[in-house]
Amino acid sequence: MKKIILIFTLLITTIAFAQNKNAKASMEVDGICGMCKERIEKAAIRTKGVKSAVWNVDTHELKLIYDERKTDLTTISKKLASVGHDTKEIKATDEQYNSVHPCCKYRDEDVKKDHEKEKENGK
Numbered sequence: 001m002k003k004i005i006l007i008f009t010l011l012i013t014t015i016a017f018a019q020n021k022n023a024k025a026s027m028e029v030d031g032i033c034g035m036c037k038e039r040i041e042k043a044a045i046r047t048k049g050v051k052s053a054v055w056n057v058d059t060h061e062l063k064l065i066y067d068e069r070k071t072d073l074t075t076i077s078k079k080l081a082s083v084g085h086d087t088k089e090i091k092a093t094d095e096q097y098n099s100v101h102p103c104c105k106y107r108d109e110d111v112k113k114d115h116e117k118e119k120e121n122g123k
Helices: 002-016 034-045 073-082 094-098 109-122
Strands: 023-028 050-055 061-066
Touching (some): 023 073, 034 061, 034 073, 061 073
Antiparallel strands (some): 050 061
């Protein structure tokens, strides 16, 4: 009887602390255009455990579905930084940032202004 109770307790404990294989999260990722969107989503999806990644150009929000047993938000942030995009948690190095296309230089005020003009003209 003691063995059955012990096994039952262990089973419940394991289930209670199991990590979610379809965790949902969102994070802010710096970028400025459609090329950034493609790069950000591709980097996120190529992170082991990420099942879905959709980045919004206007809000800079990256919506994720990922397996917590295989990855975490820090790992995903590092992957995004490695392709040149900053998150709140991890900033891309200058070398990583400089690897992005010149039109994707989201830290450059002139590039930001150019993209704003394009949006206004497109409306």
